[in-house]
Amino acid sequence: MVTHLVFWGLAVVAVLAGVAVFVVNSMARASYSLALSFIAVGLQVLLLQQLYVGVLVILMMVMEMAIMAVYMNMFMGMNPAMMSMNMVHGARHALPVSVGVFLLLAAGALFAPWPSRRGSLPEDVTAALGTELMGPKMLAMAAVGVVMAATIVSGVVLAAHRTRYDRFGDDLRRRPAADPQPGGVGR
């Protein structure tokens, strides 16, 4: 009973904090509203006994929102004094569409015929969930993770406007490198 109450309480917090993202007028508040929403969802996952996944949701989302707040504030040159931001763009179409999608998904979650539990709770719920989701494709999915990380690194390398020729000269022999911001290990 208490678990049910806490679960629904967290659901309300998650939705309200999600709404707050589009109501508040600064990027710092928007980011941390979203973080609060994700933390509430993470706590709900904890209540579902998926402890590892739940804690991980909180870890990843707080870190992501911290980074988002920082970069958005830097790019938009914000400070708390000039809060005048609006997170909603094209509100006339965006609002009905997002409300509609929310209602559709919520209705799906509420009215779907959820199966009742067969058998007992497995020993290691995280491993059981992973096997259930990925099955025999686990190895492929693990490899995809590494490929994605490599893609991000390559993307940053390709996008960076300074190359090794800028650092080490045309014959790549200049030492130490000519960096606008000298590093800490003397490369």
Add this chain to the structure above:
Amino acid sequence: MAEVPAAVSGGWAPVAAGLLGTLAVAAALLDGALAGRAAGVRSGMGRSAGEVARLLRQRRRTTVAADRLLWRIGGAGLLVMALMIVTVVPLGRWTLFDLDVGVVWVNALDVLAWAFVWLTGWGANSAYALVGGYRFLAHGLAYELPLMFALVAPAVAASSLRVGEVAAAQQGLWFVVWMPVAFVVYCLGVVAIAVWGPFSPALGRDVAGGVTAELSGVDRLLFLAGRYALLAAGAAFAVPMFLGGGAGPLLPAWAWVLVKATVLLAGLVWLRRRVPALRPDVFMEVGWLVLLPAVLLQDLLVAVVVIGG
């Protein structure tokens, strides 16, 4: 000593908070004594008490157009983080929260420092405070990944994320002995989330106190107490992770946990006046090119030993 600790009722939470508070106060007293010795005066210990009394009476400073909500959340957050970390630290046979993913729990909490320290810098609507906040995040980009991989090593060696089982897996040989790199990087991470010693440029005098520039009265007290509490919580968490938990002769397990935590905490406090401040831009490269590969090699070594042995 190999027994895995059992969870006690939540009614003991105030006791855990009291122990954490005692450690934090001891750290503050020691820091005061060291500061006094460095300044050549004898009554160094009383400094922190005087500072607490002063801050409790001080009137709050207000700034124009501050983001007060986020500012207060940030300032009080560090103390909350420290309290949440110690819930999973076993004290001998007892633990408050016997979470089977305790190591990830602590990791999730240490990430919150990014939010809280930056928010404290942001909320005041003061340029110097915001500069301090960004300095902390620049440090964060360099220390966080090595810290995460440092926490991986004991978990891999124990084949468990439950803090009690990690402590129990160190029978005979403490993890600090055969994974010293992970231990050093972990300690560096603790010092960093407490914005302490080498990681204090975020509070630097050159930016008028940085994150703390506009903090006054109770808000300042909470932030400073949070830093000491984080140091204490980090030292306490190192005990089951690296220092053999409650293992030791003569004394009961709970006493050994406290002794080890106190010794490590004293070391971290002492470090403040021994290690120069790390410039964020310089430390960035150190973190990514030295610490991260070193700690990854440490993880590889541990994994090979676990699979081979």
